[in-house]
Amino acid sequence: MSINKERAPEGFQEFVSTINQKLNLVDMEFRRSHEEDDGNPVWALVNTNGDExxxxxxxxxxxxxxxxxxxxxxxxxxxxxxxxxxxxxxxxxxxxxxxxxxxxxxxxxxxxxxxxxxxxxxxxxxxxxxxxxxxxxxxxxxxxFEDYLIECILCYDIVTKGQRCDVQECKSRFHHHCARRYFSSQNEKVCPACKIVWKSSNIIGDH
The missing domain is CATH 1.10.10.10 (Winged helix-like DNA-binding domain superfamily/Winged helix DNA-binding domain)
Known part of the structure; x- marks a missing residue:
């Protein structure tokens, strides 16, 4: 596996898609995600064959x-x-x-x-x-761990460090950087699902 945290240049996603078409033939692929703490992009070369x-x-x-x-x-x-x-x-x-x-x-x-x-x-x-x-x-x-892991409602990646809704039954979760991005365009900080006031201090994960 190799990881590159540098920001991808314009057109890089299209390049990766082309490469992945070839890599899929040998059960490999590039996957993109973000560091949960700061949102920096992460690229990984992953083996997709068999029991992970x-x-x-x-x-x-x-x-x-x-x-x-x-x-x-x-x-x-x-x-x-x-x-x-x-x-x-x-x-x-x-x-x-x-x-x-x-x-x-x-x-x-x-x-x-x-x-x-x-x-x-x-x-x-x-x-x-x-x-x-x-x-x-x-x-x-x-x-x-299907019943324990929840995806960020903005980027759809697994979130283990971030913010959660105050309502126990609500599944709304954000990475911190995703929360900043989402709420920067909102007039009020409310949960996108249940519409109660969103408290940035209600965090999940180890910090």
């Missing part, structure tokens, strides 16, 4: 992949749209997999996941999914 989580086998052992899957589940199913897991919780998961990892081995592996850009560790020590994980494992995430 199995692609990690080129980098990790079955035991390490099993641990990674448990971490992703922990992050995605976190309470109150937190989309993160504390270091303590992450280390505890290492003892619950079929072949348990020692605390030391788990700490080393967690750092490797961060270094390889599969996970992000915040200043407060919490782990969350990186844009690489969201892009490369998109189908896996949507298949496994």
């Amino acid at each position: 989580i199995a692609k990690l086998a080129t980098e990790y052992s079955p035991v390490e992949i099993s641990y990674f899957k448990r971490l992703i589940e922990l992050i995605v199913t976190a309470d109150d749209d937190a989309f993160s897991a504390s270091s303590i919780m992450a280390l505890k998961e290492a003892s619950k997999i079929k072949t348990p990892l020692t605390k030391s081995a788990a700490e080393t592996l967690l750092q490797r996941f961060v270094d390889d850009k599969w996970l992000i560790q915040s200043q407060n020590g919490k782990y969350s999914m990186s844009q690489r994980t969201i892009l490369e494992l998109q189908a896996y995430l949507k298949d496994e």
Whole structure:
């Protein structure tokens, strides 16, 4: 996988579409997304063949992949749209997999996941999914966690860091940069779905 955060020049999307027609023949494609924090564009070359989580086998052992899957589940199913897991919780998961990892081995592996850009560790020590994980494992995430993951109502990408509607039952979610873009053209900041006042302070994800 390769990622380029530079802004795409005019006509680049058409160029990528042409390239993807060829890449699809070998089960590859360029995918475009945005960094959830700042909205910077991200391009990734992704393998589209087979079980997406199995692609990690080129980098990790079955035991390490099993641990990674448990971490992703922990992050995605976190309470109150937190989309993160504390270091303590992450280390505890290492003892619950079929072949348990020692605390030391788990700490080393967690750092490797961060270094390889599969996970992000915040200043407060919490782990969350990186844009690489969201892009490369998109189908896996949507298949496994359909009831937990929600798309941004502006860009339609998965949102794990951003803003949400005050109404618990409402599914309206924005990335922060998408919220700024959307509300800049609105006279009032109201939820596009249920029309109540939108509070930018009502955030989701680890910040």
